[in-house]
Amino acid sequence: MIVGLIIACEAGFWVLLAAGLAFRYALRMPRTGLALLLCEPLLEAVLFTVTAIDLRNGAEPDWRHGLAAVYIGFTVGLGHSTIAWADARVAHRFAGGPPPVRPPRYGTARAVHEWKVAARWVLASVVALALLQGAVWYVGDQGDVSSLRSWQLRMVWLIGINLVIAVSYTLFPKRAPEGEGAGKPVDAESGSGRSSRR
Template sequence: MNLVAWAIVTCEVLFWVVILAGFTARYIFKRPTLGLIFLAMTPVLDILLLLISGVDLARGATATTAHALAAVYISVSLVFGKSMIAWADERFRYYVTKQGTKPAKRYGMDHAKHYFKGWVKHLLSFVLAAGILYGLILWIDDAARTEALLSILTVWSVVVGIDLIITVTYFIWPRQAKGSS
């Protein structure tokens, strides 16, 4: 596994470590400022990953799937980061500290609308990653060195399309609570 692949794995692990550290500081140790400092470190991880990937490519490396996934990771983190932290915060408060209300499950049109909002975020993260990847392709200006970047975009465009189909099905056949008909 190359440096960029290890950086992605490390940044993903550190993302959840700093989030858990932030929640632990906030709720267990009653240190909200320290918790905020930990949570504010998540964008720093994205910048670090961007620098590692950019330096590797600037030194002449052939773009790999890992480089493409770095762009995907960054775009997903930017678009979904706040909602992922809120999701984890709600569960941490309820399941770990026994505070707050139990996270609600969504059904019917509420679930469909929520899933649609998630699909819009998915599309936005795809567009952002596509911009980063096309920027890298133009910057490197060597089709042989950037083939992996374009192939990830192709695969991801299919995934976004499949996710749209799934989203539409929730409006046609809304998700039902277990035991209801």
């Protein structure tokens, strides 16, 4: 049931995003569009509630409960940037908005961009870690929490990977080829593959 609910939440995220942008730009109803986008956190609230009830009713904690915590964490850390990314592109395509700003490619500007991307992934991982730890405390000594601990270890690894990437761009910045500029200004809401929602 929990896995199905996670899939439903993910589908619901994209449906609400598409509907919100459609109302905002195609139908010229920005308030309705904003209201739909603001409904996004309700999906995670439902998932959190159902997962907590499942554990309270005596379900053995397993990978599905851990996945629910990780999904919520990733939505908290990456959901806003995903919405902003899509909004900028739809506004440009259908509402005459400015072209989306590409992330810088070289030098200090690229390093700053990578730290901002890393910060979003670290936030997602920290929220997931906190929810997982809350589940561990909630279950207490009455159940096997090894699957929750394994998810926590994955989140620690994810934090480490993102920090290593950001540090590498700081210590070894990419240099622009001769005759090419240092890149465009940093756009915190657009980015490399790591800045996507998943």
